[in-house]
Amino acid sequence: MKKIEPPDNLLQRLNKLNENEENRLNPLATFSRNCRRRKEETVTGYRQNFALDADRILHSRAYSRYIDKTQVFSLIENDHITHRVLHVQLVARVARTIGRFLQLNEDLIEAIALGHDIGHPPFGHDGEKFLADICIDHGLPAFQHNIQSVRFLDRLERKGRGWNLSLQVLDGILCHDGEVHFQHVEHVPLVSFDAFEEKLKNKSKDPKLSLSPGTLEACVVRMADTIAYIGRDIEDAIILGLITREDIPKECSKKLGNTNGNIVYSLVTDIIENSEISGKRPFVGFSAGTSEILLRLKRFNYQKIYLAPETKTQTPLIANCYKALFDHYLTCLTTEQKTLPDDVDIMLDIPSSPSSTYTPEERVRDFISGMTDDFFIRQAKLIGCEVPQKMKHP
Numbered sequence: 001m002k003k004i005e006p007p008d009n010l011l012q013r014l015n016k017l018n019e020n021e022e023n024r025l026n027p028l029a030t031f032s033r034n035c036r037r038r039k040e041e042t043v044t045g046y047r048q049n050f051a052l053d054a055d056r057i058l059h060s061r062a063y064s065r066y067i068d069k070t071q072v073f074s075l076i077e078n079d080h081i082t083h084r085v086l087h088v089q090l091v092a093r094v095a096r097t098i099g100r101f102l103q104l105n106e107d108l109i110e111a112i113a114l115g116h117d118i119g120h121p122p123f124g125h126d127g128e129k130f131l132a133d134i135c136i137d138h139g140l141p142a143f144q145h146n147i148q149s150v151r152f153l154d155r156l157e158r159k160g161r162g163w164n165l166s167l168q169v170l171d172g173i174l175c176h177d178g179e180v181h182f183q184h185v186e187h188v189p190l191v192s193f194d195a196f197e198e199k200l201k202n203k204s205k206d207p208k209l210s211l212s213p214g215t216l217e218a219c220v221v222r223m224a225d226t227i228a229y230i231g232r233d234i235e236d237a238i239i240l241g242l243i244t245r246e247d248i249p250k251e252c253s254k255k256l257g258n259t260n261g262n263i264v265y266s267l268v269t270d271i272i273e274n275s276e277i278s279g280k281r282p283f284v285g286f287s288a289g290t291s292e293i294l295l296r297l298k299r300f301n302y303q304k305i306y307l308a309p310e311t312k313t314q315t316p317l318i319a320n321c322y323k324a325l326f327d328h329y330l331t332c333l334t335t336e337q338k339t340l341p342d343d344v345d346i347m348l349d350i351p352s353s354p355s356s357t358y359t360p361e362e363r364v365r366d367f368i369s370g371m372t373d374d375f376f377i378r379q380a381k382l383i384g385c386e387v388p389q390k391m392k393h394p
Helices: 008-024 049-058 061-068 084-102 106-115 124-137 145-156 167-174 193-205 216-239 250-256 260-274 288-306 315-334 360-369 373-382
Strands: 184-186 283-285
Touching: 049 106, 049 167, 061 084, 061 145, 061 373, 084 106, 084 216, 084 260, 106 167, 106 216, 124 315, 124 360, 145 167, 145 193, 145 360, 167 193, 167 216, 184 216, 216 260, 216 283, 216 288, 250 260, 250 288, 260 283, 260 288, 315 360, 315 373
Parallel strands: none
Antiparallel strands: 184 283
């Protein structure tokens, strides 16, 4: 297909936009002209490099499946409870606000934010744990959603060709680690895809390994991930009757507020005021006092929300379905006893070759991790699993 070339005057304006970044952004920001891709591309449009990456992520098949993936609460019929697709949009909005005030590249921030959770399997962190255990049992590295996000966008989409996203975006996705608590985050500039692959390999071997983002923009997304979910999860828990607003620790309410809006505003303000985007050791982060209060609020969320028995009633059934589906698909790929359903794509879409090292176990892992919650339940039901039921909530 012949590409449509933009008018010369728009290409000139694109060049002007790139030149203006050097005057408009912080000298330590990531300029669009410094975007690095595995395969060089000739400029054929008038979008700046990282804006192009954000659009590619938005148009990926994996992004479409965000719409029915658990954020925290699964199997609840209530349209006001947060799903993964809303979470990544909230991260993008929070991160862009911070990036604007710190004079960083908002397009890069948005692309990282939109893609950071694309590798999450069905049923959130519970599903991630189940799939990690199964992978280990089958000789694969423990499943990690940030690594899987990179796999989908870089190696699995478009029948194995990937989207040729920039080094800076892929690194930001790999390093987002929003569940780990940091007072501040420093970046360690990344110079090549070889260095990125080494980072990816080391993280795969050691899931507890703490990675330093390669850009300040990625540091912003890492911090914004926490800001976007901490108060929103509280609001969802209040809707579902798990907690009341009065249950929020008083020291947290006093410092940050007791609504999602106030919590987000307080945390974003603190980051803008306390980050240091200059000097020899620039960082993005909170003041010591706010960081300590945020850690207390996280502990409250874990105790009263994430690990609450009320949220775990159907996890044994989900765990059983994970194991049954993995075993079923693996049998389908390795024997002729069973046939795959017609709507299987990832396992069969990636071309095989004599030199291919894409094993049946990896194909099954990738297929299951890409499922939406509802598709997962339908597939489990088809093979005879007892499946969890959705609960109605007003």
